[in-house]
Amino acid sequence: TIVSLAQSMDVSQFRKAFAGATVHDIFNLLSVIILLPLEVASGMLEKLTNAIIVSIPSLSKGTKPPDILKVITKPLTNKIIKVDKKIITKVARGEVLPPGTSMVKSIQICNPRIIGSLKKSVFYPFPCSSKKIPRIRPYEKSETKSTLVSTITILPEDFIFANTGMSDGAIGAILLIVSLLVLCVCLVVMVKLLQSMMKGSVAKLIKKVINTNFPSPFGWLTGYLAILVGAGLTFVVQSSSVFTSTITPLVGMGVISLKRMYPLTLGSNIGTTTTSILAALAQDEIANSLQ
Incomplete structure (x- = not known):
């Protein structure tokens, strides 16, 4: 939705882009409206996932998922903020922490x-x-x-928010505001970049390839192929938000049709689950984490 706002200067593009963003919104809303009451009433998802796990003969411990985007972003984020994962683990386990405990690491x-x-x-x-x-x-x-x-030497933790004396809430609010500003700037720049690239013969070629249906009687396979494409590309970037944020301005420019946006969005939501599956396979309690 934020991406579509970057095209608000052009009424025609904004209408298409906002419609493309709404496809994703409505899909998520309908998923919650339908599945949440069913789960609360019957425990359907819990029983179904348990049956799947039980049916797997053996679960061997795997490796952690590849950090494709973190390799690029982590050197920068480590200079801004570092979080104590031990504290997060204690919170997740429901342990009572002493007053004033902070999740932000401090210089020792x-x-x-x-x-x-x-x-x-x-x-x-x-x-x-x-x-x-x-x-x-x-x-x-x-x-x-x-x-x-x-005593034993402790390695330094040198980053912007180290030992500032600020509460976790204050640091979180600052990071939230700054990250939203950076996000908006990046999205606007991305839309402008795509608009400059998707012109002329390039736009016509992409539009023809993506929006063309298979010949009859295999036309019904086109949507399923789009789902596979969306899932595959989302697995590569490991973020459904990155994928949908990229195709939203393309919908606004008419490169991707609104009809094709829907199966790509479905595939994106499927592809983004692979990251959590790989993470679950790297845990000690594989069955519980995978379920």
Whole structure:
């Protein structure tokens, strides 16, 4: 829907693009309206998925899904925010966390040197970014060298929101606003780029290939082929949002027909499940996670 708004300057394109976005919206809404009451009333999905898992003779542990997009985005996001996955795991398990616990990682102190005695103790911390270990003051008479302890070095966590003192809610709100702004800018640029590319002979060729039906009596296979194409392309980019956001402006420009948008959207929703399936196969409790 946000993508279609980028074409609002042209009434004709906006009407087609918004219609294409609405196809996706209505599909999701109808899925919830139909399946949610059925699941609440009968547990149909739970029973069906359980039957599928039971019918599989053996489930062997697989590998984690390939991080195609994360390879590009992770170096940048790690400079902005890092989340403590251990805290998320505890929350998911329903464990009670101490007040003030944050999911944002914090910069730790490296090699604190502790000098202790029966009368007093002195603590010498320094940040991980420091390369030199500070000198320790001379021992007093009541202290002995045997009381000197050096702890394990903790690697630094250097990113923008580290140790800011802000709450998780405040950091989340800032990231949400910034990410939405970046998203809108990228979508507008993407639409402009597609509009400049999909002109002349290129647009005619793509329009002919995508919107052409199989000859009779195999015309009914065209939609199913579009579903396979949508599922395959979504599996490659591992994001149904990326795929549908790309084809929405193409619908607005008339390169893809609204009729063809529907099976592509269905395929996209099927293809995006492969990422979670691969992730489930990499877990210890494969049966539960796969179901």
